[in-house]
Amino acid sequence: MAEPRFTAPPADCLISVRLDGITALYHRSSGMTHIVAEPVPEILAALAAAPLTAGELLLALGLDDDSETRPALMARIDELEGGGLVSRQ
Amino acid sequence: MRHQFSVKVGPRGFRIGSAWRAPVDALATLYRDYPAPEGGIPDHSVRLEPTSFLRRFIRPSLALGGGYTLPEAAPLPLSLGLIAAEMAMNLQVALGERHYLLLHAATVAKGDKAIILTGESGSGKSTMSAVLMSEGWRFMGDEFALVDPETGMLHPFPRPVSLKNKAVDVLSERVKPDRFGPLMRATPKGDIRHLIPDRASLAAMDKDARPVAILFPRFGQENATRPVGQGECFVRLTQASTNYTALGERGFTALSRLMSTVPATAIDYPDTKTGIAQVNRIWDAAQ
Numbered sequence A: 001m002a003e004p005r006f007t008a009p010p011a012d013c014l015i016s017v018r019l020d021g022i023t024a025l026y027h028r029s030s031g032m033t034h035i036v037a038e039p040v041p042e043i044l045a046a047l048a049a050a051p052l053t054a055g056e057l058l059l060a061l062g063l064d065d066d067s068e069t070r071p072a073l074m075a076r077i078d079e080l081e082g083g084g085l086v087s088r089q
Numbered sequence B: 001m002r003h004q005f006s007v008k009v010g011p012r013g014f015r016i017g018s019a020w021r022a023p024v025d026a027l028a029t030l031y032r033d034y035p036a037p038e039g040g041i042p043d044h045s046v047r048l049e050p051t052s053f054l055r056r057f058i059r060p061s062l063a064l065g066g067g068y069t070l071p072e073a074a075p076l077p078l079s080l081g082l083i084a085a086e087m088a089m090n091l092q093v094a095l096g097e098r099h100y101l102l103l104h105a106a107t108v109a110k111g112d113k114a115i116i117l118t119g120e121s122g123s124g125k126s127t128m129s130a131v132l133m134s135e136g137w138r139f140m141g142d143e144f145a146l147v148d149p150e151t152g153m154l155h156p157f158p159r160p161v162s163l164k165n166k167a168v169d170v171l172s173e174r175v176k177p178d179r180f181g182p183l184m185r186a187t188p189k190g191d192i193r194h195l196i197p198d199r200a201s202l203a204a205m206d207k208d209a210r211p212v213a214i215l216f217p218r219f220g221q222e223n224a225t226r227p228v229g230q231g232e233c234f235v236r237l238t239q240a241s242t243n244y245t246a247l248g249e250r251g252f253t254a255l256s257r258l259m260s261t262v263p264a265t266a267i268d269y270p271d272t273k274t275g276i277a278q279v280n281r282i283w284d285a286a287q
Helices: A040-049 A054-061 A069-082 B021-030 B078-096 B125-134 B166-172 B199-203 B230-239 B249-261 B272-286
Strands: A014-019 A022-027 A032-036 B003-009 B012-018 B044-050 B061-066 B101-110 B113-118 B138-141 B144-147 B161-164 B184-187 B190-195 B210-219 B224-228 B264-269
Touching: A014 A040, A014 B230, A014 B249, A022 A040, A022 B230, A022 B249, A032 B230, A040 A054, A040 A069, A054 A069, B003 B021, B012 B021, B012 B078, B021 B078, B044 B078, B061 B078, B078 B144, B078 B184, B078 B190, B101 B125, B101 B249, B113 B125, B113 B272, B125 B138, B125 B161, B125 B166, B125 B210, B125 B272, B138 B144, B138 B199, B144 B249, B161 B166, B166 B190, B210 B230, B210 B249, B210 B272, B224 B230, B230 B249, B264 B272
Parallel strands: B012 B044, B113 B210, B210 B264
Antiparallel strands: A014 A022, A022 A032, B003 B012, B044 B061, B101 B113, B101 B138, B101 B144, B161 B190, B184 B190, B224 B264
């Protein structure tokens, strides 16, 4: 089975504002506000540019694909899917 | 309805209809220094109605009616008609306002610069704003801060201050007796007495001010101040807003601009004197 690819809304669907160490995101499609921390803005930017697998996303973020980082990334992806900011293809 | 009263508070006009004369007379006294709605046309209507035909005459009991109501709200005795009218007016603004971003906050100003005092009920923001008014600040409101999403400016909404319990005594020492409404004892929120804003504040009820500081006061704590980060402040103010979600992108833009332009500070104070000193220090630093 092919590894899933993840995608995020185009940049113009999200308004992003840095507030100290966190980022407030307004999702125009849903009208929802999301408060997120690093590396979520970077994940969304990478997935908005092109659909990526988890491995490709780790590479795009400059992270190691190891037994700690990949599960941590997938946990963030799951949260973002639940919030409607990431979908899988 | 049989008895009616109309009034303009800041940018909004209200018409209050009542099956009884007493609440309307009390409102007319409390709002005696306020103008009528522009053109006589109100933005919001409120009704004080008997809960049943008999309850108009026997142990009179009133229910709140109007554009926005709370179905689960318990009826109130006629003796609390003034409080009921005030609650109903608040409700219309809290749920109906679509132009301004509403924050549950008090605001005071000097000239064209203002301070926002926000926090949960009981934090002391109403009392603090009334005390500051007694010290010469312009009172802009103690219930809602109205943020214009287009300009970031604050618009006054100077309703009478609803003083509770010991706050009544604090202000009685500072303000002439003729600026107070009737003392209502043993209401669901304790003893309540309204304070009519001073005439200078009411005369400026159409004059915007630019926010220069956001304060999170907590009365009854040890003297302390703490900077509040933009992220924490943003989250707390979304919780303090009754129409942030309804305004959509305009609400987000208004609030995020407020965060990026106005510093926020938590102030804990054991007594009024200490609290005023803290506010004055922060005000001076913001100039």
